[in-house]
Amino acid sequence: MSTTLKLALxxxxxxxxxxxANRKMFSEKINSLSEDTQMVVLPEMFSTGFTMSPQNIKESEGPKTVKWMQKMATDCGVALVGSIVFSENGKNYNRLYFVHPDGTFQQYDKKHTFTLAGEDAVYxxxxxxxxxxxxxxRLCPLICYDLRFPVWARNVEDYDALIYVANWPKPRIDAWNTLLKARAIENMAYSVGVNCIGEDALGYKYPGxxxxxxxxxNQVVFSNEEGICYAVLDKEHIDFNRNKLKFLQDRDEFSLK
Known part of the structure; x- marks a missing residue:
């Protein structure tokens, strides 16, 4: 069993x-990764941008992007993580896929849809x-606005890392920085956040x-430029500090309605 995990953000x-166009772009980026990369994390809605008009995306694009993720994961021997617009049975979802190197996958539908942008009305x-x-x-992948809700992210499953994929805009980027760090401290786990960068068609700016x-x-890696950055998660770091400090043993018990 490996004690380290190398991520590409x-x-x-x-x-x-x-x-x-996004699949083509990310294919080129993933094919350029360091050979020892084990997991690749892409932003939220990486195939479309943070659109509130899912009707503009053909329903066939969701399954097509999942198949693309499977092919990239198996061809490159990595796990691939990111969320996309997925439509089925008359409903739209902001759905995260965690695709394993053998092509199998698990999925998570965003719990906290972003009411400020009207995401709750369409997804x-x-x-x-x-x-x-x-x-x-043990990894817990979540999506963007989920970061603001510590109860949902609370480490009751003894996971080793939170993985957040996001389209987090510039005006509130200080909250992103602060909450990513807070989620790590309170859960005694790695906190990984991958944001997009640039400006979208609606004029919203994203600073990475x-x-x-x-x-x-402690900050392991940080980037405010377009590109790929790498980080190594160390299981021994988690085990040593949890055994030494034992903070998680004092966590409150609660239930979610």
Whole structure:
């Protein structure tokens, strides 16, 4: 069982409502990764940008992008993580896929849809967390606005890392920085956040600030430029500090309605 996990955080601008162009762009980026990369994290709605008009995206594009993720994961021997617009049975979802190197996948529908942008009116909210077992690590992938809700992210499953994919805009980027660090400290886990960068078709600007914080809240990596940055998660770091400090043993018990 591995004690480390090497991540590639792909911080990129996005082609607005153009899945084909985004798949092509990310194919080139993923094919350029370091050979020892084990997991690749893409932004929220990486195939379209943060669109509130899912009707502009053909329903066939969701399954097509999932198949693309499977092919990239198997061809490159990596796990691939990111959320997309997915439509089925008359409903739209902001759905995250965690695709394993063998092509199998798990999925998570965004729990906290972003009411300020009207996401709650066009996308159906999920109601269950996802814990992924990968390379000896327990991972909890979440989406953007979920970052503001510590109860939903609370580490009751003894996961090793939170993975946030996002389209987090410039005016509130200080909240992104602060909350990513806070989620790491309070859960004694790595906190990984991958944001997009650039300006979308609606004029919203995204500054990046993709980052990784360790279980003590120390910044492992940070970027405010377009490109790929790497980080290594260390299981021994988590185990040592949890055994030494034992903060999680004092966590409150609660239930979600």
């Amino acid at each position: 792909v911080q990129s601008s996005l082609h607005w409502e153009n899945p084909e 159906t909210s999920g109601n269950s967390k996802l814990i992924v077992e990968y390379e000896g690590f 600030h993709s980052a990784v914080y360790d279980a003590l809240g």
